[in-house]
Amino acid sequence: MKKVIAVLMLLLPLMAQAQERSYEPGNFWQISGVKTMPAKFDAYIDDISGLWRSQMEKMKDDGKIVSYHIMVNVHPRDNEPDLWLMVQWTSAADMLDTPWDYWDELTDDIVGSVEKSRELAIDRGELRTIMGDTLAREITFK
Incomplete structure (x- = not known):
């Protein structure tokens, strides 16, 4: 009996590998929850329609x-x-491993300077609160 159990224990990982998945892994999604301050919804949308949209x-x-x-x-x-x-x-690499120089150049191109970007971020804080960020990976059915 012990030999049968040992053989089954060795075969379980192979059986799991042989099972075909019904889905494929896809892209990574960064999802940020935003709570706008009272009566600031339109102002926040106007704000991100400029800077955030340009960055995207x-x-x-x-x-x-x-x-x-x-x-x-x-x-x-x-x-x-x-x-x-x-x-x-x-890819996850583009999200996590992009050099800081890229972000600094992006900021300079769109805002003018990293310092100006900081000032705008402080101003944006009066319009909204970030409630959290989530990283998710999309899957699609085969």
């Missing part, structure tokens, strides 16, 4: 991201975001 378009042109989306929470409950900012990355 440049990163699309550079092949870093596939797409970006904004989802509005139609009926937010207490402590839920009003918006989700979603960025579909071409």
Whole structure:
């Protein structure tokens, strides 16, 4: 009996490997939950339609991201975001391993300087609160 159990224990990983999955791994998504301050929703949307949108378009042109989306929470409950900012990355490496120089150049091109970007980030803090960021990986059925 012990030999049978030992053989089964050795075969289980092989059996698991042989099973075909019904899905394929896809792109990585960075999802940020945003809660706008009272009466600041339109002001925040106006703000990100400039800077954030410009950054996303440049990163699309550079092949870093596939797409970006904004989802509005139609009926937010207490402590839920009003918006989700979603960025579909071409790869985890593009998201995690892009050199700092790239980000500095992107900031300089769009905003003018890293210092100006910091000032804008402080101002943006009056419009919204980031409730959290999530990294997810898309899967698609075969």
